[in-house]
Amino acid sequence: MAEITRHHTNARMSQIVTHGDMIYLAGQVGSPEADVTQQTKDCLAQIDTLLAEVGSDKTKILQCTIWLADMADFAAMNAIWDAWVPQGHTPARACGEAKLATPDYKVEFLITAVK
Template identity: 60%
Template sequence: MADITRLDSGPRMSQAAIHNGMVYLAGQVGVAGEGVAAQTKTILQRIDDLLARAGSDKSRILQATIWLDDMADFAEMNSVWDAWVDTSNPPARAAGESKLATPEYKVEIIIVAAQSA
């Protein structure tokens, strides 16, 4: 059985779990109270950092799930995402509207990626 590596574990969750060459990130959020673009930039930096620590990068993302507290913010979030995403290797992606953990969060992004070979 393959080992499971967990990053930044707490009593409730880990920020990343790595198993069989796959990286599963917990939902990443930005700084509560900031705007959609600022939260998205922070989230994407956290994703970059976690993927690097897990032996991966954004070119290896297989799936992204994006939750917005209001779909009216979709274009603003996409403007930041589009500047960040590896356009040669875009992941499968879904986006939807959901109440997030606290009203001050506007965006949450969940990532599944492959480790680098």
């Protein structure tokens, strides 16, 4: 059976969990004082960093779930996403509106990838 490894763990969660070649990232949020454009950039930069830490990259993302605090921000978030995601490697994706941990968060990304 494949080993489960947890990275950046605290009492509540781990930022990265790996099981065999599978990689699960915790929900990534941006700077609370920023607009959705900057928060999206922050999230995607964090995703790049976390995936690199465990030997992967954005071309190996299998699935992405995106929560927006307000669907009115859908186009602004997608403008950043579309420039970041490598064409030919777009993952399965869902996006919906949800109340996030604090009203200051405008977007959150949840990623499943492989090594």
